[in-house]
Structures are given as structure tokens and as C-alpha cells.
Amino acid sequence: MTVKFKSIIDWNDVSETLLEKALAANMALKDKTSPGNDFLGWLNLPEKFDKGLLKDMEETSELIRGNCQVFVIIGIGGSYLGARAVIDALRNETSPEILYAGHHLGSRYLEELLEYLKDKEVFLNVISKSGTTLEPALAFRFMEEFMKKKYGKSRWKRIIITTDRSKGSLKKAAEINKAKTFVIPDDIGGRFSVLTPVGLLPISVSGLNIKKLIEGAGKALHKCEKKEVENNISLQYAICRNHFMNKGRNIEILSSFEPELHYLGEWWKQLYGESEGKEGKGIFPATCQFTTDLHSMGQYIQDGQRMLFETFLVVRKSKYKLRIRKNKKNLDSLNYLSEKTLDYINMKAFEGTLKAHLEGNVPCNVIEIDELNEHEIGELLYYFMRSCGISAQLLRLNPFNQPGVEAYKKNIYMLLKK
Ligand code: PA5
Numbered sequence: 001m002t003v004k005f006k007s008i009i010d011w012n013d014v015s016e017t018l019l020e021k022a023l024a025a026n027m028a029l030k031d032k033t034s035p036g037n038d039f040l041g042w043l044n045l046p047e048k049f050d051k052g053l054l055k056d057m058e059e060t061s062e063l064i065r066g067n068c069q070v071f072v073i074i075g076i077g078g079s080y081l082g083a084r085a086v087i088d089a090l091r092n093e094t095s096p097e098i099l100y101a102g103h104h105l106g107s108r109y110l111e112e113l114l115e116y117l118k119d120k121e122v123f124l125n126v127i128s129k130s131g132t133t134l135e136p137a138l139a140f141r142f143m144e145e146f147m148k149k150k151y152g153k154s155r156w157k158r159i160i161i162t163t164d165r166s167k168g169s170l171k172k173a174a175e176i177n178k179a180k181t182f183v184i185p186d187d188i189g190g191r192f193s194v195l196t197p198v199g200l201l202p203i204s205v206s207g208l209n210i211k212k213l214i215e216g217a218g219k220a221l222h223k224c225e226k227k228e229v230e231n232n233i234s235l236q237y238a239i240c241r242n243h244f245m246n247k248g249r250n251i252e253i254l255s256s257f258e259p260e261l262h263y264l265g266e267w268w269k270q271l272y273g274e275s276e277g278k279e280g281k282g283i284f285p286a287t288c289q290f291t292t293d294l295h296s297m298g299q300y301i302q303d304g305q306r307m308l309f310e311t312f313l314v315v316r317k318s319k320y321k322l323r324i325r326k327n328k329k330n331l332d333s334l335n336y337l338s339e340k341t342l343d344y345i346n347m348k349a350f351e352g353t354l355k356a357h358l359e360g361n362v363p364c365n366v367i368e369i370d371e372l373n374e375h376e377i378g379e380l381l382y383y384f385m386r387s388c389g390i391s392a393q394l395l396r397l398n399p400f401n402q403p404g405v406e407a408y409k410k411n412i413y414m415l416l417k418k
Contacts, residue, residue: 003220003379004368005233007240008358014243018394022239023227025393029386030225034393039400041187042385045195046218046378054211057197060160060180061204065096068123068158072113073202074102074143075127076135077270078190079162082199085267086208086377089260093207102126102139110139114146122147125160125205127198129184131168134412140170162197189400191271192385195378209374216378224386233383237311237365238390244309244363245283253301255288256313257350260372262289264313268384275388275399282395291349298353302360309363314350317371318343 028034029043064071073080080103087098097120101113124147126140147155156177163170165183174181182197193199195217200210224234241252252272254265265287276282288297301308318341326338337345358364367383369376392399 002370003233003376003383004370005236005383006366006368007236008364008366009240009243014239015246018239018242018246019229021394022235022242022390023229025238025390026224026232026235026386027227028393029389034389035398036400039187039189039192040389041185042192042195043389044221045188046214046221046382049195049214049218053197054214057182057201057204057210061201064123064160064205065207067121068096069120070097070099070117070122071202071205072099072101072117072122072124072143073127074100074124074136074139075198076103076133077274078193079127079129079133079136079198081191081263081267081270082194082381083202085264086194086199086203086213086374086381087206088263089258089372089377090208090374091206096123096205098202098206101143102136105135105138110142114142117146118150122150123158123160123205125162125202126170127162127184128168128170129164129190129193129198131163131170131172134409137169160201162201189402191267191274192400194267194381212374213378213381216375216380217382218378219375220379220382220386224383233367234387234390237367237383237387238394240363240365241283241309241311241387241391242394247363249283249307249309249363251284251286251308253286253288253308253310254313255290255293255310255353257290257346258313258315258372259289259292261313261315262287264377264380265289267381271384271388272391274402274405275392276395276397278397278401278404281397283391290353291346294349294353301357301362306361309365310357311365311367312350312354313367313369314347315369315372319371 025034029040032040073083080100084100099113101110124143126136128136147158151158156179160180160182161170161174162182162184163174165186182201184193184196184198188196195214203213204210223231226232229235229239254268256265269285269287272283272285301310320343322342324334324337324340326335354364369380388399
């Protein structure tokens with residue numbers, strides 16, 4: 001039961017320099033000498049996880065689960081994507097319903113959400129490290145007014161605030177109203193925060209086992225401390241991506257055949273896009289949801305400009321049993337698939353696609369998850385974060401800042417006459 005990595009790459013073709021640089025980058029993370037080393041709080045988190053914090057999150061989530069029908073998570077970017085990725089990938093409970101707000105400025109969605117919540121028992125978790133991000137701040141203003149109307153003063157027993165230890169307007173609101181608060185550590189940025197209360201509290205409220213998620217990440221951390229490339233998925237992945245980029249492949253597609261992994265792709269996209277897309281550098285991260293996108297993007301991948309490489313995220317085992325039954329009339333001519341499961345057919349679709357894309361000269365990696373569970377997703381999340389830390393160093397970048405995000409914020413505030 002583990003995550004595996006395969007690259008359709010000739011390792012003899014990988015330059016010694018790239019190998020050495022990647023090994024050094026991994027060690028620089030370990031020794032905390034890499035660029036942005038004041039933001040490496042996530043690196044060792046799984047092995048020294050605060051037991052008191054874990055208990056606090058589990059108890060809080062039990063209280064929420066026992067008293068609400070809808071749990072609303074307010075946040076954007078790194079403050080919601082990790083939770084959503086894990087919840088969508090793994091959850092099969094239906095209660096409480098988990099809904100999201102503050103991740104865009106569309107008014108129809110928020111208006112409909114407020115209407116929908118009117119006759120429901122609601123808890124809110126507002127998550128923002130800065131406490132000033134416009135989208136979640138606005139959503140929280142609407143949601144807090146709604147909670148005031150519905151619950152009066154006792155609303156603050158139903159609002160959980162996850163924010164900075166000491167600064168920002170959310171911190172102030174938490175103090176004034178004595179709301180339950182979780183801290184986002186100073187040395188962990190949004191897109192690396194899934195294993196802090198940012199991701200873990202909502203994941204726990206969804207009914208998933210956060211201890212197992214942390215254990216899985218711990219297993220990956222242990223493997224990533226190894227100096228050799230074998231068994232170190234983060235190193236292998238960082239090397240392959242940069243090897244492909246050096247050959248002119250500047251776009252990576254993360255492809256999956258499981259719709260429930262859509263938000264894992266969104267989380268990955270932000271992780272790599274915001275960490276590497278700076279100073280005119282970086283591999284552009286894109287995602288495809290197969291087989292759906294084989295009928296829209298498949299043509300380009302197979303036959304368009306050769307600037308892509310692809311990483312397939314594949315799940316080997318499934319607990320679902322949907323099986324094709326023999327049909328007497330066989331009008332759809334599908335009886336040749338009798339007794340096959342839908343998962344078997346989906347796996348053949350992956351194998352066929354991989355073969356086709358390789359034949360179409362698309363360099364490919366395969367990341368295999370044995371089965372979708374907390375442990376393996378925890379492993380995968382850690383491998384991706386650690387690999388991002390290595391990969392950014394290969395591009396001589398600090399992965400932990402995002403100066404480009406400020407440009408649009410500056411303009412919007414100017415246009416709104418802040
Ligand atoms: O990765 C990041 O740092 C960003 O994506 C932030 O998470 C995002 O912009 C939200 O910021 P905040 O948590 O301050 O509201």
C-alpha cells in the first residue's frame with residue numbers, strides 16, 4: 001500500500017548536473033538552507049505533529065459534526081484547495097454537507113447559498129492567513145450577517161476562525177467575539193498548509209481520519225530524506241519535470257481518470273503555478289480530466305505543438321463494483337464487455353491513452369496510488385510539496401513567495417477606491 005512513481009524516461013539521458021543539483025536541492029531543504037527557508041514549517045510537520053492540536057481539531061470537529069447540517073468553508077487559494085482536494089477525493093459520507101464560499105466573487109452562487117442555508121443548521125470555518133483577502137473577507141461579511149440573523153449572539157459558537165497567530169482583522173474579530181480559533185503557523189504559506197488546521201479541521205469535519213493523513217505524509221517525509229534517487233518520489237518527479245523542460249517541454253498536464261481527483265489537480269496547479277511561475281520562468285501546470293477531456297483536449301495532446309509533457313495520476317484499486325451485464329438483444333453491441341467492471345474499462349482507457357501519447361511523442365510520468373485512502377493521499381500531498389521545493393530550486397527560484405499575485409490586487413483596490 002504505497003504511492004509509486006514511474007517515468008518513461010531514459011535515465012542515462014538525464015545529465016549528471018541535473019541529478020547533482022536535485023540531490024543538493026533536496027538536502028538544502030533538509031538542512032533548511034534553501035531560498036525562502038523561513039517558510040519551511042511544513043517540511044517536518046508530519047513527524048512532530050502537535051498531539052494537543054490534533055486532539056483539539058478532532059474534538060472541535062466532533063462538536064461540529066454533531067450540531068450541524070451544513071459546514072461552510074470560507075477561503076481561497078491555499079486556504080481552501082487542500083481541504084477540498086482531500087474531501088472530494090476520499091469522502092463518502094453525506095453528513096454534514098460541506099459547501100464552500102469566498103473562492104470567487106460571483107453573486108449568483110453566494111445569493112443561492114444564503115437562501116439554501118436559511119432552514120439549515122450551519123457552522124462556518126473562515127480561513128485566511130492575512131485576514132485581508134477580498135474574496136473570503138466579503139463572503140464572511142455576508143455569512144456573518146446571515147448567522148447574526150439566524151443565531152443572534154450565539155453565532156460565535158458556530159464560527160471557527162483559522163488565521164494568523166497575532167495579526168489581521170480576522171484575529172481581531174476572533175478576540176473580540178471569543179470565537180474558537182486555530183492558528184496558521186508563521187512559517188507555512190497557504191499552498192503548503194494542507195497539513196495544518198487550514199486543511200485538517202475541514203477534512204476532519206468531513207468525517208475523514210486526519211491522523212492517517214498525517215501518517216501517510218510522515219511516510220513520504222521519511223522516504224524523502226534519502227540521498228539516493230531510488231525510492232524518493234519527490235526527487236524523481238522533480239528531476240523528470242526539469243529534464244523534460246530542458247528539452248523544450250514547458251507545459252505539464254496532470255491527467256487523471258477519476259473525476260473525484262479534480263480538486264487534487266486544482267490544488268497541484270496552484271502549488272506549482274504560484275511556486276514556480278516567476279521571473280519569466282516555470283513549467284506551466286495544466287490539468288486534464290480523462291476520459292472526458294480525451295474528447296476535447298485529446299487531439300491537441302496527441303497531435304498538436306510538441307511543447308507538453310504529461311503526468312498521469314492513476315488509482316489501481318477501487319471499492320466500487322459496477323459491472324456490465326450480458327444483454328440478450330445486445331443492440332448496443334457491448335456484450336463483448338460482459339462481466340467486466342467499469343473500473344477495468346477505465347484502467348484500459350488509461351493504458352490505451354498512455355500508449356497513444358507516448359507514440360505521439362509526449363514524455364510521460366505515471367504516479368500510481370494503490371487505493372484512495374487517507375494514508376496514500378497524505379503521502380501524495382507530501383511528495384508533491386517536497387518535489388515543488390526541489391524543482392523551484394532547480395529553476396533558481398524561491399517557491400514560497402507570490403509577488404505576482406499582488407499586481408491584480410493593487411489594481412482592483414485602486415478601481416474600487418479603497
Ligand atoms: O498560497 C498562498 O499563499 C495563497 O494562495 C493564499 O493561500 C491565498 O491567496 C489566500 O490568502 P489568505 O489565506 O491570506 O486569505
